[in-house]
Amino acid sequence: MSNFLNNSEEEIYNEFLQNGYIIRKSSNIPILNDLQNYIVESSAKILGIKEILDNQDWLNNIHKFVKPENLNDFRLKVIHSITSNDYFRKNYYNVSRNYLDMIVGNELAMQLRINLSIQLPMDNSSLLPVHADTWSGDSPFEAVVWIPLVDCYKTKTMFILPPNKTEDLHENFELKSGKNSKDLYENIKNDIIWLELKYGEILIFNQSLPHGNIVNQESETRWSMNCRFKGIFTPYKDKKLGEFFEPITLKPLSKLGMNYNFPKIKS
Numbered sequence: 001m002s003n004f005l006n007n008s009e010e011e012i013y014n015e016f017l018q019n020g021y022i023i024r025k026s027s028n029i030p031i032l033n034d035l036q037n038y039i040v041e042s043s044a045k046i047l048g049i050k051e052i053l054d055n056q057d058w059l060n061n062i063h064k065f066v067k068p069e070n071l072n073d074f075r076l077k078v079i080h081s082i083t084s085n086d087y088f089r090k091n092y093y094n095v096s097r098n099y100l101d102m103i104v105g106n107e108l109a110m111q112l113r114i115n116l117s118i119q120l121p122m123d124n125s126s127l128l129p130v131h132a133d134t135w136s137g138d139s140p141f142e143a144v145v146w147i148p149l150v151d152c153y154k155t156k157t158m159f160i161l162p163p164n165k166t167e168d169l170h171e172n173f174e175l176k177s178g179k180n181s182k183d184l185y186e187n188i189k190n191d192i193i194w195l196e197l198k199y200g201e202i203l204i205f206n207q208s209l210p211h212g213n214i215v216n217q218e219s220e221t222r223w224s225m226n227c228r229f230k231g232i233f234t235p236y237k238d239k240k241l242g243e244f245f246e247p248i249t250l251k252p253l254s255k256l257g258m259n260y261n262f263p264k265i266k267s
Ligand SMILES: [Fe+2]
Pocket: 131, 132, 133, 207, 211
């Protein structure tokens, strides 16, 4: 196979294949700040707070205003305000665009709905037990762009199982997966990597690798967004084009190719 990648593309290529993810500073911090500002303003409005002095401080301490029993309702209201913003998805893409270009491609389909995760300290009501998205019907051609709105570290972040360890798991799956995700976590917990990110960095990961989180045992709330991207012309599984994904960067020749008809020849 030929390799016409330049040095920086090759570095990303190798890192993603070896680790199953990349973490990089967003090349578009002003737009990332706009996304964070929008969520801070929406959340403050929902809670009836007029002025926020420090975005990260507000988000990190949201558990002082939202109780676990009200968390899902609050989260859905914030998601509703994201969905009602026409520019949010475009900005989300632009925050990660140059890395998506290197890892997934430049002719992309994007998930219609951006997910928001809020993990309050010591709250076990919104956990994501270890799983690979492909195990429940996602295409292995999908990548997840995970954007933290606060610094994420220790149990305030997510974990992933590296590709070589995932291969071991796949080879001994019946033995290692046990009866449930708790057994599986126990069997892989020494091999997982906790992904530490500062606000301003983005994570792109391979959702075919087992990943998840545990109870946030830090003193701050975690806020992160996630959204899937894939090449428009790569195979789809349960999440279909039009229903779940929509093309966002279709090129003109692809449009022409899809609509091309041979000339009619009289027989
Ligand atoms: Fe997942």
